[in-house]
Amino acid sequence: MTQLGVIGGGGWLGKALLLPALADGVIAGEALTVSSRSAAVPGFGPWPAVRQTKSNTQLAADADVVMLSVRPQDLDAIALDLSGKLVISVMAMVSLADLAARFKARRIIRAMPNAAAEKRLSFTPWLASPDATDADCAFAERFFNASGQTQRIKTEAELDYFTALTGSGPAFLAAFADAMISDAVTKGVERDIAERAVRQLFLGGSTLLAGSKQTPGEIVQTFLDYAGTTAAGLEAMAAADIGTPIARGLTAAAARAAARAGSR
Template sequence: MTTLGVIGGTGWLGGALLRPALAKGFVDPADLILSSRSGKTAGFEGWPGIRFVTDNVMLAAQSDIVILSVRPEDLDTLDLDLSGKLVISVMARVSAAALLARFKSRRIIRAMPNACAEQGLSFTPWLSTPDATDADADFADSFFACSGKTTRLSTESELDYFTALTGSGPAFIAAFADTMIRDAIENGVAPDIADAAVRQLFLGAGTWLAGASETPADTVRIFTEYGGTTAAGLTAMLSADIAGPISKGLAAAKDKAARG
């Protein structure tokens, strides 16, 4: 029996990752220990076999695998010896070397899921240190697959970039949607209708893009070549250098991830 301990497991990201894994039977409630400073258990009422603790030292002593799901700013509050255990971190800005130095484990996996995990729609890139075993890697990939799609990376610089590209979850898309909603309101559309219309647009567009055989670039080209109203809008956006602000945003997020 392998016991999984999750520090910060009742937080928003810990819960978003664990509930799909529990629902799919990948994690047995009897093999799961969650810790939180508040001692809260909300969100896990459907799995009464889970053990809850407020003491991270106790959690570590009883766990074979420890997932760190806390804010990077809270890392200094964790004084644990996790040597010999598999340590999985979902924290941005904390390198594998920093994790090894603090927790004394050489079997480390870093991953960057996003806020869509609870819906099974996260894209989760991850990487492992050389001492992580094949079984460690299989566990991590299967665990994160419960929450969406996964891919294994080879360098932390790649993970820093994905922290910006996909770790942002819906936030960057929400900024674009908010701009469209505000524009619709300024053009006389009632706020509730503007909000509903743009939400439905992004739901439909995301679903369509996920299953389309064409690349996004192909879609832009097809609509631009058609020469209609969508082409007029796309041409104006491209002429205004829509790519520039997006690239700057990704660069800023990547730099933040790399600086720690």
Template sequence: MSTIGIIGGAGWLAGALLRPALAKSMVRAEDVILSSRRTAVAGFDAWPGIRTTSDNAELAAKSDIVILSVRPDDLSGVEADLSGKLVISVMARMPGSEISKRFGCDRLVRTMPNASAEFGQSFTPWHASPNVTSADKAFVASFFGASGIAREVPNEPDIDYFTGLTGSGFAFPALMARAMIEHAIENGVAPDLADVAVRQLMLGAGTYVSVSKENAAEIVKTFVDYGGTTSAGLTAMIERDSDGVVKAGLDAAWQRALGN
């Protein structure tokens, strides 16, 4: 088995990705090394075989696969020779060319998981550089598939777009949920009742959209055409340019991912 090192292993994203992979036996604890500035890494009590280190160079020397899971602004402080390794980046706003130049690696995969990985619900797009092997790709698909759906994308700029679209995880739907909860409270519904009602609505909506044979546009049309209370609500939102608001948010997130 290959040894997997995660630089930034104490971070929330590293844990959210690694725990599902361990739980589903996609990787073995004894094959994992985590680097962190902390003396201990929390969240892995069920897998005592995991090794830890505070030395990134040591991690790199002992690993066949290295996952970069640090904030982009902290990458300048990472010192390691990653030549000859499969390197996987889960960082936003960091082009593959910069990573390859800094660490001397030519087998690089850029990915963009989201916070739903912990629950096995992330959508994780990934893009491989030309020298990534078929075996490398199989590992990437298996590892990120443990925490949701993983899909290879043909162009690296796709990763920057998906950083805004799906890298947001549940944050954008949560914005709508917040407005719905506030509206319910403003109209006399008890806060705890409003909260549980909207939470369950979001759960049901996500499940329905994910399994329905209709796509999102068809679902909206079906309810608008029905002419009931939902139709009235949807029509009012559409007339106030709900699509434009969502697209403006995605544009802003995409531009930030591009470093603009």
């Protein structure tokens, strides 16, 4: 039975990944150790055998697989020898080489889930170091599939870009939604009504997009061809060059991801 230890497992991302994996049986409660500052993280009640600790050293000693789910700026406080173990990182800005040097590890997987993991709707790209085994990769695939969809990729440059595209993506959608709500308020709509309307719009629109056989570009063209009110709005957005600020935002986020933690 694979023994998993998650450093930072009490944080929102750690729990968002662990609870679906526990529910699906990817990891057994008795095979999981979670470290946190309090050693008493709520949410694991259905799995009373989950061990909780303040000691990362004890966690690592008990684990075959150690997952790092902390902020990159907190990494310097974690001094462990993880040689011989599989190390899985869900941190941005910390490269395979940096992880190998810090923790004396050779079998490493880097992954970039997003906030939708708590709804089992994350898109999680991941890549493996050359020494990661087929069994290591199979475990990572099963683990991240429990919280959404996964995609193995080949390079850290791709992972940096996906950190922007899908890792940061939920926040970008929230920014777009907030802009729509703010515009509605300026037109006299009460804020709570505007917010409820836009939340439902994003839920419905995302569901339609996910289930459509058309590409997003084809959907846009369908509305443009219809030449109605939606086309008028799309044409105005295109005239304002809506694509440029979106591309700039993705480029900036990807550049920040590529600025490794050691060079902040």
